[in-house]
Amino acid sequence: MFVDFHPDWGPRRATDAAFAAAGIRRTVALEVNDVHSLLDLVDENLGIAVVPRHFRHKREALTALPLKGTGEVVYETVALLPPARATSPAARALMALLETERG
Numbered sequence: 001m002f003v004d005f006h007p008d009w010g011p012r013r014a015t016d017a018a019f020a021a022a023g024i025r026r027t028v029a030l031e032v033n034d035v036h037s038l039l040d041l042v043d044e045n046l047g048i049a050v051v052p053r054h055f056r057h058k059r060e061a062l063t064a065l066p067l068k069g070t071g072e073v074v075y076e077t078v079a080l081l082p083p084a085r086a087t088s089p090a091a092r093a094l095m096a097l098l099e100t101e102r103g
Contacts, residue, residue: 001029001090003038003047015050018067042080048091049080056080065098 005012019026032038039059042049056064062080
């Protein structure tokens with residue numbers, strides 16, 4: 001489950017375009033209007049987020065993984081995941097997939 005911004009926001013458009021280009025359908029379950037709410041929801045294990053890279057400095061407890069193969073980069077993006085102690089099975093599966101791509 002993804003946490004993301006409103007579809008009109010630049011980071012959301014870039015993320016939607018990257019997933020569409022990869023042929024991957026994703027479900028955005030929670031939409032927020034600010035960075036801190038997004039980070040709070042991820043930190044509470046309510047979803048994961050794909051965001052501009054500089055967001056990773058806003059919440060040190062979250063794990064940031066770079067996304068590869070996203071084509072032309074408008075925003076450099078990473079996946080934010082909840083702390084390992086609270087990671088859901090879905091988040092662990094995504095982390096394994098991202099680690100495979102990175103490794």
